[in-house]
Amino acid sequence: MSGKMHGKKEQEEYIRKGPWKAEEDEMLLNHVKKYGPRDWSSIRSKGLLQRTGKSCRLRWVNKLRPNLKNGCKFSLEEERVVIELQAQLGNRWAKIASYLPGRTDNDVKNFWSSRQKRLARILQTSATPKSQKNKTRVPSLHDVPILQPPKFSSPSEGEPSSKPQSCSLPYIDNSEVIKMVSLPDLIKSELPSSDTIHVEQEFTLFENYKSTEQIAFPQIPELQNGLTFSMENQDLLPTIDEPCFIEELCPLDASEFGIGPQHPIGFPFFQPPGSCRLGTGDAIDNSKISDSFFDDFPVDMFDHMDPPASPSNL
DNA sequence: AAAACGGGCAACCGCTCCCCG
């Protein structure tokens, strides 16, 4: 690691960095047992460890503290909590982590970072120029007449009375959802008939989706009218639930929504025929409902999606 | 089989906050 020792002075000032050894952990634990989780800087001044107080504290908080959920993936509920609280609090990871027993701010931060990267990559993938495969034309941002990020209401803000009392999580104003999934008839008219049917099926889904007055966020996977999102449709959630989804992932000004042909961003929930889909009479396999937003995010989920085809491909 | 790639995670850095003398 860092820190070459050249003399007594240097040796005294030597600060070890990098991965912790088991002996160091043990030292640190002993210190905490004796003095509690405080006086971090004294650990080094006492010569117990060649680590800074900050480093010791971090190690304790992130790895050695009791009841940590180390190595445990975020559960669905935890993910929902993070998503909600991030929308409400911003990147106050420590605050968010305080709502999640066993999770550290680092955990939450890393989780969110991974999530952002994944969503960004998905969007980027869907925005890459048309290549080999020629499948359903995917509607892009500029195909959508009105596109706005969904609104969330925090408990402190005025809430519509229809919000379920038991739900502390954000819910999506349906009018916003409708805007997001609105696809111009133009697109359907450009599609092969089979694809048109497919798109209509998708729209049937969202017609049902929007048929409810308001959708409590945790209830989205199970629609009021008995329709249940299949996994692929449920996967919409991480997209539309993202409060700052547009701002963060689309490099365009909000005023440009819908008019920027240079940003052909497709939507993940329009998929070509042949893939597992939710037909009107299809049985819904609840077992497919993910216990986590992302655990079941198939790696190739959007691979079959192509960016908007060039006119010649239509 | 090996290189490239991506995700997850641990740890560091720099800044801010807060407490105490």
Added chain:
DNA sequence: TCGGGGAGCGGTTGCCCGTTT
């Protein structure tokens, strides 16, 4: 009231490992 030091927090980096090509 102010300054210094410790603690806390958020951002960033780098490593490791599994997966894909």
